[in-house]
Amino acid sequence: xxxxxxxxxxxxxxxxxxxxxxxxxxxxxxxxxxxxxxxxxxxxxxxxxxxxxxxxxxxxxxxxxxxxxxxxxxxxxxxxxxxxxxxxxxxxxxxxxxxxxxxxxxxxxxxxxxxxxxxxxxxxxxxxxxxxxxxxxxxxxxxxxxxxxxxxxxxxxxxxxxxxxxxxxxxxxxxxxxxxxxxxxxxxxxxxxxxxxxxxxxxxxxxxxxxxxxxxxxxxxxxxxxxxxxxxxxxxxxxxxxxxx
Numbered sequence: 001x002x003x004x005x006x007x008x009x010x011x012x013x014x015x016x017x018x019x020x021x022x023x024x025x026x027x028x029x030x031x032x033x034x035x036x037x038x039x040x041x042x043x044x045x046x047x048x049x050x051x052x053x054x055x056x057x058x059x060x061x062x063x064x065x066x067x068x069x070x071x072x073x074x075x076x077x078x079x080x081x082x083x084x085x086x087x088x089x090x091x092x093x094x095x096x097x098x099x100x101x102x103x104x105x106x107x108x109x110x111x112x113x114x115x116x117x118x119x120x121x122x123x124x125x126x127x128x129x130x131x132x133x134x135x136x137x138x139x140x141x142x143x144x145x146x147x148x149x150x151x152x153x154x155x156x157x158x159x160x161x162x163x164x165x166x167x168x169x170x171x172x173x174x175x176x177x178x179x180x181x182x183x184x185x186x187x188x189x190x191x192x193x194x195x196x197x198x199x200x201x202x203x204x205x206x207x208x209x210x211x212x213x214x215x216x217x218x219x220x221x222x223x224x225x226x227x228x229x230x231x232x233x234x235x236x237x238x239x240x241x242x243x244x245x
Contacts, residue, residue: 006084007034007104010074012067013091017046020091024054027089030097031104037077038091041070067157068176075166087160095158099199103160106197113192114165116151117158117199126201139181147188151196154181158199165192 009027013020020038027036037057040048042064051058059073071088078086085107089095099117106115119126128136139154161169168190175182187194 005033005035007031007087008074008078008081008083008085009034009036009087009089009100010071010078011036011038011089011091012041012070012074013038013043013047013051014041014064014067014070015043015045015047016091016093017043017050019093020047021050021054023089023091023093023097024051024056026097027100031100034087034100034104035083037074039070039073041065041067066177068174071157072169072174072176075169078166079163079170084163085160086163086166088157090157094201094203096200096202099158099197103158103197103199106195107160107162110195111193112195114159114161114187114194116153116156116194116196117201118151118153118156118196119199119201120152121196121198122200124200127203143181143184143188146185149188149194151181151184151194153196154184156201158201168192 009031011020011023011027016023024036024038035057037059038051038054040051040058040060042061048058048060059077061070061073074088075086085104087100087103089097089100095117103115103117106112136153136155140151143149143151143154165187168187184194
């Protein structure tokens with residue numbers, strides 16, 4: 001049986017008791033025609049109570065499995081429920097839901113398979129740690145070198161995609177630990193068309209980040225670079241063997 005709407009919005013959250021209820025209300029106001037699913041990645045605070053209070057559909061991991069697993073849970077749900085389009089938005093309030101209709105319109109009226117919301121295409125004063133900004137610039141350069149396409153915000157989690165993309169993301173080799181710039185290269189290698197639209201983002205009001213701390217940031221960079229290397233080598237190997245993936 002198919003769903004009443006073809007659009008799904010997923011919100012991965014972990015310990016977001018102070019943001020999730022208000023965010024759900026804002027998403028509903030911005031795009032009432034879409035279905036909404038919150039994925040609680042094993043929160044240990046009152047996040048689940050706030051989700052239930054908001055009256056929204058939700059799934060809950062028994063313990064924290066990480067951001068990549070949380071969004072892949074949403075991809076698998078969307079595939080199983082026969083949705084045609086999926087938008088993901090972070091649960092910490094950094095992404096403005098006002099851009100949801102714009103992003104859905106972009107994916108539906110163009111030939112693109114995935115559209116990324118870019119904070120760097122929107123004039124503003126988004127501030128970022130120097131080390132993170134340097135890494136983003138390096139990721140841009142690597143993506144440009146390997147794909148020929150300039151992606152201004154390769155680490156943005158604000159994305160909308162068609163069914164072909166989120167079906168591809170349900171594969172067992174999806175990099176659930178750090179799905180960032182490496183995913184963009186993998187999508188390009190598979191022939192998917194990628195675009196960006198300007199969106200407004202704000203820094204987390206509580207100063208939290210999944211990559212906060214010098215050593216966490218360095219480890220994150222290392223894992224993403226390793227994933228990029230593996231993605232590139234895998235593609236080259238398949239080309240040599242004459243295979244198509």
